[in-house]
Amino acid sequence: MINTLKMNLLIPLQYDKDNYSKTLEPDINLSKEQIEHLKNSGQYTSSEWFHYCFRHKPLEANFQMAESPLLQDNNYKISRVELDSVVRALTGLHKNETTKYLLKAQSDIEFKFGKIRVLFTKSRIAFLHIEIYSYNLSEKETRLFVNAFSQITNSQPRIEYKRKLSKDEEETVKTNLKDIILTLISLQLYVPLSLFDNRISPYIQICFNGDCDANDKLTFFDSIQSLSKRASAREINDSHLYVGKEPYIYRFAGDRTFCIYGDTLNCIDDDNLRFITDSKNGLIKSATENYTTVYAFLLSLQLLVVKNDIEDEDIEYLINSPSRLSNEDNIREFYDKCLYNNGWHLKESISDLKNRIKIMGDNPIKKWIKRWQNRPEINSNRYFGKKPYVFISYAHNDKDIIYPIIKKLQDNGIRVWYDKRIEAGDEWPEEIGWNIIDCSLFIIMLSESAVLSINVRNELTMASGQTKDLFGVNIEAEVNLSPGMQLQLSNSQKITSLTIDELADSIIATIKNKYQSVCE
Structure with missing residues (x-):
């Protein structure tokens, strides 16, 4: 009592x-x-x-x-x-x-x-x-x-x-x-x-x-x-x-x-x-x-x-x-x-x-802190704001498959960040790294090109180290993951579908069911 x-x-x-x-x-x-x-x-x-x-x-x-x-x-x-x-x-x-x-x-x-x-x-x-x-x-x-x-x-x-x-x-x-x-x-x-x-x-x-x-x-x-x-x-x-x-x-x-x-x-x-x-x-x-x-x-x-x-x-x-x-x-x-x-x-x-300030100095951090201020909206459709968002990791060789999927996610009110248009003067590793740190969900688009991409593997390694919620999407029928990628994705959900529209619909359904915070 x-x-x-x-x-x-x-x-x-x-x-x-x-x-x-x-x-x-x-x-x-x-x-x-x-x-x-x-x-x-x-x-x-x-x-x-x-x-x-x-x-x-x-x-x-x-x-x-x-x-x-x-x-x-x-x-x-x-x-x-x-x-x-x-x-x-x-x-x-x-x-x-x-x-x-x-x-x-x-x-x-x-x-x-x-x-x-x-x-x-x-x-x-x-x-x-x-x-x-x-x-x-x-x-x-x-x-x-x-x-x-x-x-x-x-x-x-x-x-x-x-x-x-x-x-x-x-x-x-x-x-x-x-x-x-x-x-x-x-x-x-x-x-x-x-x-x-x-x-x-x-x-x-x-x-x-x-x-x-x-x-x-x-x-x-x-x-x-x-x-x-x-x-x-x-x-x-x-x-x-x-x-x-x-x-x-x-x-x-x-x-x-x-x-x-x-x-x-x-x-x-x-x-x-x-x-x-x-x-x-x-x-x-x-x-x-x-x-x-x-x-x-x-x-x-x-x-x-x-x-x-x-x-x-x-x-x-x-x-x-x-x-x-x-x-x-x-x-x-x-x-x-x-x-x-x-x-x-x-x-x-x-x-x-x-430690970030000690290693990087004060200015790079302040620059990143102000990254939302005075950003041009022209020709930029990736999310750049203060609310929870999805980070999309992909191989650029797959862009013809990935970009239509991203557009459909955005049309359904899902905030997406991807590295298509990093502004001139930005440091690529810093921009990618900070956006992985700040994302609420990490999605990796899996293909043979992605498995061979050192950048995609680095992004997955960082997201895994940051204990981000993540899942993989097979955009090809069969993808032979490296042992390291198998280990990092062993406990995560995977999506596999035949068409671009089916892939997009499966991703949208998963996000709206489990990750409402990244939706408008």
């Missing part, structure tokens, strides 16, 4: 980082009449509205965050604002945090919305932070509850609550979390916010306590972290789990979910039990104030390091980013083991960026 469950939902947003200083301006005291005027007139661009309804709430400088750069370093300090009841009501929620809601799922689950905040990092990334509480859940209900909030769509999660109209009359309000989030973003324009990558991608920090009776707790933990629904998610093992100095507190991490579990059965004395179960001053408060803050910062680094449109300022922000974010051993060691090193391999990604 899970006695208390608190989810800290983090929705990545983006904003103009030049507006960061606005979030630190002092709050403004306004009369009810002034607030009503601002609300009724929709003057959401004013500083008065922002600093009344989005109050600045600094992070606490407690012992767990003492001397943290997230509190002190002007380059990495996190600013936090908290929504007033006026804005809560405008989003469709009840203005009171004590209001009970029902999650409409397989079985109705009662919960509460706690504080709603926005965390602003000093990069262009911010996070909408929504606190959600529920109590006395079975393990099955816990999985159901977390799963409901792990993917936010037009219809899910569905929420209901009762709102009083008069002393003896009330109404049932039905809404969904996506509408609440989108409305909230639109309710202030003093520091304009938008969804990161134009989509709602929830990351969840869960803090819960109870007496989970699973023989192997890893089984239960795995069922929670797997709700991140990422292809790269793996079973929880020792590299995802951290048990610190207290044997009654477990910390574990997945791709989009990390959890802190207080085991009431293992508490040594009443003080331990009180720390686990006191939702105002114990483990749950510590998780929200400290763990969630560090998690949000590391998440901002992760989102930047994997983006295609990384900016000059992002490079500096990443390579100089602090790794020691808390002086408290449990927080530091948990993140270092489960996210910074093992989970996201963030340390490795930032180190790789540093």
Whole structure:
């Protein structure tokens, strides 16, 4: 049984980082009449509205965050604002945090919305932070509850609550979390916010306590972290789990979910039990104030390091980013083991960026970073943008077969990059290499010419080394692969058809079934 469950939902947003200083301006005291005027007139661009309804709430400088750069370093300090009841009501929620809601799922689950905040990092990334509480859940209900909030769509999660109209009359309000989030973003324009990558991608920090009776707790933990629904998610093992100095507190991490579990059965004395179960001053408060803050910062680094449109300022922000974010051993060691090193391999990604600069120098990287800017559209039909795309590897001797297939893919809304028209002055290996690194899917067009092409084999080797999703397409009836190519393609899907149209149709069907992100 899970006695208390608190989810800290983090929705990545983006904003103009030049507006960061606005979030630190002092709050403004306004009369009810002034607030009503601002609300009724929709003057959401004013500083008065922002600093009344989005109050600045600094992070606490407690012992767990003492001397943290997230509190002190002007380059990495996190600013936090908290929504007033006026804005809560405008989003469709009840203005009171004590209001009970029902999650409409397989079985109705009662919960509460706690504080709603926005965390602003000093990069262009911010996070909408929504606190959600529920109590006395079975393990099955816990999985159901977390799963409901792990993917936010037009219809899910569905929420209901009762709102009083008069002393003896009330109404049932039905809404969904996506509408609440989108409305909230639109309710202030003093520091304009938008969804990161134009989509709602929830990351969840869960803090819960109870007496989970699973023989192997890893089984239960795995069922929670797997709700991140990422292809790269793996079973929880020792590299995802951290048990610190207290044997009654477990910390574990997945791709989009990390959890802190207080085991009431293992508490040594009443003080331990009180720390686990006191939702105002114990483990749950510590998780929200400290763990969630560090998690949000590391998440901002992760989102930047994997983006295609990384900016000059992002490079500096990443390579100089602090790794020691808390002086408290449990927080530091948990993140270092489960996210910074093992989970996201963030340390490795930032180190790789540093090595690129060391080997290539700053200018080639900046040149590549700006590769989308001022690109001529004339006579160029390959994709050159910031969204996920397919890299097509082929032998130029096969172009009469390949180009019609590429055109059909493009006509069906699939973003394709191939090396037909590399602009004058571009370095061929660099251009090819970077596009393999940034692609979301690698397709190799197999023929006898492709097998003999050193360039095609090099491209396949790099894609395999980058662990890209890839599959082969036989454009000839029989293709004798080299042993190395057989090895690299041994676990990948292969497509074989008789005609160009059939090949194109098979590729399109596969992409639209498994790789929707590369489609318009």
